[in-house]
Amino acid sequence: MDFQQIAGNIERLLKSRVPDGYEIMLGASRNLSIEVKDQQVDTFKCSEPVGVSVRVLKAHGMGFSFSTSMDDADLVRMIDNAVIGAETQTPDEFNGFPPPQSYLDVSGMFDAGLAAVGEEEKIGRALELERLTLAEDSRVKRVRKSTYGESSYEVFIRNSLGVEGSYRGTSVSSSISAVAEENGDSQMGWDFGFSNRFSGVDVALIARTAAVKATGLLGARNIPTLRCPALLDNYVATEILEVLASSFLAENVQKGKSLLAGKTGERLFAGCLRIVDDGLLPGGMATTPFDGEGVPMQRTLLVEGGVLQGLLYNSYCARKDGVASTGNATRSGVKSPPHMGVSNFFIENGLTPFAELLKGIDQGVLVTSVMGMHTANPISGDFSVGAAGFFIENGVVAYPIKGIAIAGNILDLFRDVDGIADDLRFFGAVGSPALRIAALDVSGE
Template sequence: MELAKHADAVELLLKGRNLDGYEIFVSQSRDLSIEAKQGQVDAFRAAEPFGVAVRLKVGDGLGFSYSTSMDPAALAMMVDGALVAARMQTQDPGYTLAAPAISYPELPWLYDPELPAVDEELKVARVLELERLVLATDPRVKRVRKCSYGESVYSSFIRNSLGLEKGYRGSYVTCSASAVAEEGGDAQSGWDFAFSPSFSGIDIEAVAKGAGSKATALLGARSIPGMRCPVVLDNHVAAGIVELLAPSFLGEAVHKGKSLFMGKEGEQVFSELVTLHDDGLLLDGTGTAPCDGEGVPQRDTPLVTAGVLQGFLYDSYWGKKAGKSSTGNAQRGGIKGAPRGGANNLMIDPGQASLETLLAGVERGVLITEVMGMHTANTISGDFSVGASGFYLERGEILYPVKGMALAGNLMQLFKGVDQVGSDLRFFGGAGAPSLRIAELEISGS
């Protein structure tokens, strides 16, 4: 792999240094983003970020530094900086480097070799067509806030002093649209997106339809009085709540006493209908890769099976602290930071029920399609109180759109209250879920 030669150059600088271990990480990508507004290209940005990072071990100290240049002076400064950091740092026997793996998963679909050859005019045409399609979904869709196209072709390479060496490349394409619908003095917005490792994997008609229909669906929304009732969370809202749970599944949070699930392994924490896992090998997943940021093979890790807590996610450091192996969950947010724990593709398994089936069992309740302020939930206690909008239901039928609601409760109780799981699993970034029906939640209305 071409990036290996950059690792060679850094390795030469490490020879003769008083080290107890080293890790070299090299990353390079070619990124493109295009935005359209009112039938014209509003923004066109291209970038080719490159960088190399090292982690150097001296005794039980581990120092990190990086460089975005392969200039020998810049590399020497990077190595010196990491050495100083390793010597100055508080000694910690938890600092460790990943051992080489016997094998790595094969993910041939991760890279689309045709993407770099697609003409840029076709990419511009795609985002302009997306805007046209959004406006054509419904006469009430009056404008498009933004339509965007993004892509990246990326490569990573990692090598360490224990003999680990792994490189891979990948690609992805995204499209998104934000629409505004207006009627009778009321205005509502709707958003949708698509993600794929390949150019041909994006369905812009589905994105346009999603954004347009979400905007028009909430027109004429009313207030309702407060009540305690069954609640159906659509897959977008459910995925947002799954994302909120992610930190509680990390070994770091457990060790620091900041996890909802601390000390609950083997216990029934959710409804037996809920199975949740982190699949680092998921087909077309945004967090999928053959290895994590330390070179550990990614895998599918069970976290909650039929409601019972199975375990947690670890990188090498927090795994060693807990006496566990890394689960392949060390992530790098770019070249400028050392790897740290994170979920790859966190998901609830789908059930058998269609959204219609979930609604059918509700005598009087609400379907929630949007929540505001979910990030304010207390991820240690699990308590939340958020704004919400959606639809009022009676006898399984949607009667009218609703706004100005507040949902309150506890995340653990919410998941214990799941009495039906939808079949419509969808991912929104690194978290995915089907629609979920909750037996009872507190709704505050007007």
């Protein structure tokens, strides 16, 4: 499909409406999703969506509309809807589009060989993942779901100020949920892998990790309530960081919905923490040359030495604060206008091996799962959630524990970090290494 030709046709249709500015975004993808169970294909889904959207600026009003058809009649209808939206919206002086800028060449986003891999081989990957997981440990009795997924996509953007850019990429993933049973106890373990390339996903590692997670919690015990040092594995640390992420968005700060409002330049975190948003991170799930408005992606240092260095911006919020956009306008596809979001958002890797963080803890907890972290208050930072993991005694993991809850404040928790492991891992677009917390309230029996 010739995106430039379609964009030119839309521009021709737009100009008769005399807008003050416009933006055209086109996207196309091919998506495949496979699920297997008991060595049989349970689900096989393939889709090839194509779409276009426009944003129209008129008298400081911004209108938006989209179409999944490229027929002229449907494109005219899309433009009419966007123009009506612009004319009826309350004018806002900060509405507008970014000027043209240059983009870096981001390598590694596209696997040209993916299309040549046959569907049987892709199904075989999901089947192999299930087989390997069941073979990993005799206590792994069944698999709830073993999956393979992929997407090949292309994006094009152009605006009336001269912005024009395009990119294409591929993503490949596999995941599994395994159930382990022993002595009447049942526990579940999950893991996944992601890469831009078909060869980049290690199903043997996914199988081993899921099996270890499931079997590791068998025979979990209860513990009494205590305040003690805590080690958050990289998955739990990422879940908590994800709640904090929204507070770095300038939109939430401007609306008074961020616990970081008015605190730029203050030391709010442990001095060992560096928090970064990097839209150009090699191999990142959110890596692209430009954001949802055509602003170049960049690496933004947000926390260094425990001090809040700045915030994340899209063009609209940047105009409000008189600063430059950090390239943090994101899109969910052509069916929605750009909104604020993180790109590859993470705590930088530490230098300490995970096992070393256990040393010196006479009594503490290793938290490997939390339930309901999404219920944490993103404005106050307060949280109280169920958790599970392991009890630490004399610097070693002693036994699995269950039925606990952890509570506190997210800012206090990140201020009390006194150790960072060297095992940074991303779970989606957010990632963290394991973190050791000096003291945490743990509710037990």
